Amino acid sequence: MKKILVIEDDFEMNESICEVLTNAGYEAIPVHDALQAISKFESVKPDLVLLDWMLDPQLQGIDIAKKIRETQGTPIIMVTAKTDPEDIILGLEAGADDYVTKPFNSQVLVARIKANLRDIKSSEQEVLTLGPITIDVPGHEVRKDGTRLQLTPLEFNLLQTLAASPGEVFSREELLVKVWGYQFKPDDKFKPDTRLVNVHVQRLRSKIEEDADSPQFVLTERGIGYKAGTN
């Protein structure tokens, strides 16, 4: 059973989330105190972290995300009441893989968790190469010139998806579906925020490119989306 750490200071909200997750077949571990979040994370070693963005004034969600990212690539979904694009970008840049905005419903929450926990089988090949970069799909390992790169599972999935069909252009919406597991429904209030993709591409580049500002491996196709470099 996958373990999910639910860091949320509102007691009843935390309880409801845990009940939803338990019903969906996960083991939910509630944390109410932001200050205990890191130690709990280290002792529980969860498969995914659900992180409220507005916690203790001394320790915001953004700080916890940064702390976790220092050592672990564990998927982090931030739960935020803030809907301003700037706040969301700030959270993603701090290390969150995905976000849900309050008020969300249980299906959306579970879908996001499921998508962030799954492995992507985007190719039959076990090893993909992109110039000096080799991607070991079953081993979840990426090496560049023999050196192992620390990618989060999401970054791994993003790179794997692009590298599986080098030169093929993926739109941001396509990547949201393939990598983040978004399902577009006509009754969505908005088209989802594709900046989620931009932020993660930028983060991936900072790890695999020599110079993130003039990338060689993950290329931008202006007005369309991204593709893996073929050289």
Add this chain to the structure above:
Amino acid sequence: MAKVFRRLVAFFRRSLQARWVAATLIMSTIALVSVGGFLSYSISAGLFETRQQQIMAESARAVVEVQNTFTASTSTDTATLQGLMNTVVPNLESKTTNSSRTVALLRSPGQSNGQYLQSPVSLGLDAGIVPEALREKVRTHASKLLYQSVSIIVGTESHPGLIVGSHIEIPVAGAYELYLVYDLGSAQQTLDFVQSTLVFGGAIMILLIGAVSFYVTGRIVSPVRKAAEVSAQLAAGDLEPRLKDAGDDVIAALGKSFNTMADSMQAKINELSAVSQMQQVFVSDVSHELRTPLTTIKLSAELLQARRDELDPAAVRNLDKLTGQINRFEDLLADLLEISRFDAKSVVGEFEVEDLNGVVGMALAHIQPLADSKGSVLEVDIPNGPVEAEFDPRRVERVLRNLLSNAIEHGEGKPIRIEVGQSPTAVAVTVTDYGVGMTPSQVSRVFDRFWRADPARKRTTGGTGLGLAIALADTTLHNGWLQLVSSPNKGTTFRLTLPRKQAVLFTQSPLPLGRRDS
């Protein structure tokens, strides 16, 4: 020429100072010309009158002298008489710097008796200039000294002159007429000098008056101009500039009261904007603060929904009500937050070049289930090929969804017509329903927040009452138009017009707003 005139007129219309200076100049010119004319007239009259009196006195003496000379002469010898006559002219001639006198002693015509003697005339004097009328008078009024003004030619110039004539009785020879011709050139010269001095002085005077009035009006107009500039700056939103208000005169008073007005206005505006900012922050904070409890309520309702089989029918009914109202509450919260963002002007459009047809298609797909449930057929008329324009597709789709759900809600199950049009500068969508429609007073309030055409009307589509207000704000963000026409019981047409490119200005929508009744 006409252009220059028009520009001159425009200049005078614009410049208060120019008008004042011009008016001062015109009035002072009139005054100066009248005074100068009067002066010139009286000086010339005085000058000539004095000279004339002098001339008459001189002439009287001369005539008496000449008459005496002849009367005293006892000679009957024509040669002696002729000699005597010949001395008369040189004796009377004079040529001084300020006046010259020439002489003619002419025999009166029509005499049969008496010796004929030659009539002596000054050298250079044309006896013909003596007018016949004067000669006749001289002959008839033998005892009188008579005069007439003439103009005499000296060299090439014409001078004013005075001819004084008198009857002279010469023994033996008969009746003669003595004419003394005075050249008044020097008096004229004096007069000319006086007049030119007057004109010159007058011109200088007018220039001085012009300069003084320019300066004075400048002193008065410049504070007024400054006040106009400063109030224009205030009107443009810059609340800092003030007028100079040093001194105690009326200009300083104007400056002081203007500044007081500006101060209180600035204070009021700052106060209002602070209040409105507080309100915006408040709305935004409230919307955010409500999100956490709403999420908990929502999750709890969903957890109950998952176990609805275990509940009795009344509880299920309550649970459904709860769920429905939670969704409505959520929509309301989202719309409130969106409006507060527009109010705070923190909305930034994400413009990209997109096919409007595609966005219309997405909105239609979204709204189709609602249309089906109300029995409205969606009739779509879109151009072949893409209708590309630069816009924020999420916002435009939201506007269209709003218009469509509005049309369906008020369309009474009749068809809804959707048209897309394009021109080189703009793209447009119209959404027409043939339902209840609105009166003009209702139309004027349709974009107001939380306003409903008919509060008693049962709402079925669950709008928040903010939809059209947000749609209008979204449209304004695009520099576009959101317009409508409506008539009661016939239906409503909304038209959204957007520029092709955000920088492009358009003046006409590609689609007409007139209603086409089906």
